Amino acid sequence: MDYQNRAGSKFGGGGVASKEATNADRRERLRKLALETIDLDKDPYFFKNHVGSFECRLCLTVHQNDGSYLAHTQGRKHQTNLARRAAKDAQLGKRNEEGAFTGANAIAVRKNVVKIGRPGYKINKTRDPVTRQLGLTFQLQYPDLAPETAPKVRFMSAYEQKVEDPPDKNFQYMLVAAEPYETCAFKLQAREVDRREDKYWTWWDSDSKVFWAHVTFKTEREERYSGVPGLAPSKGR
Ligand SMILES: [Zn+2]
Secondary structure: OOHHHOOOHHHOOOOOOOHHHHHHHHHHHHHHHHHHHOOOOOOOOEEEOOOOOEEEOOOOEEEOOHHHHHHHHOOHHHHHHHHHHHHHHHHHHHHOHHHHHHHHHHHHOOOOOOOOOOOEEEEEEEEOOOOOOEEEEEEEEOOOOOOOOOOEEEEEEOOOOOOOOOOOOOEEEEEEEOOOOOOEEEEEEOOOEOOOOOOOEEEEEOOOOEEEEEEEEOOHHHHHHOOOOOOOOOOOO
16 A cells, blocks of 8 residues: 555554545455355356456446455445335235246246346247248347356146136147246247257247247148158157
8 A cells, every 4th residue: 555645644643544444344244244145156146257357236336356246236226226126026916927938837047146127028920931830049149158058948738727717628828937037928829849959949049149040830730740750740750
């Protein structure tokens, strides 16, 4: 520390710590306080990025070390955002699709993950020029998702889901899950999904943080002859 420039020194007496020193003390106090109350492994907002610095996913701030992050968690900005998020979650609680959709099978859902909202999305209808099969291309935007966390897709029948009651067998649901985002469900016609490689695929573009999913439906004819050798391709050929 540069004692020459310390406030008070030039007037001949120590005593008064500089503003800088006070801030350092304060940060250290806050860091200790935070360490007592926060387990970084369980903090849903704590994120170590690929360049080795730390991010608060709630406030979208960057910190050079964990101490600085911890001090941040005690600050007004983070506390305000926490309160705001809690209020929002309470409001949305009843509409949390994931809980409702997975119902009793929600074992895999970690309770300490706080959801940060739904991804933006685009859907394009497609038609295979050769087979005339109808399809859909989904584009979901996950700007705050960690690059190594690829979203997951799961199809669910009308009877498996718990959101729409009574279930309508003319529909099925495509779920896209990527924590800490809320799980999205798209309601699709109940026609069988063609699982061949070029007809059904997903791709996580970790650079632009966009998740792509392309779904092609079997035609009525293909559904009818599905599994009959030589007539229509079966699942996962
Ligand atoms: Zn924060």
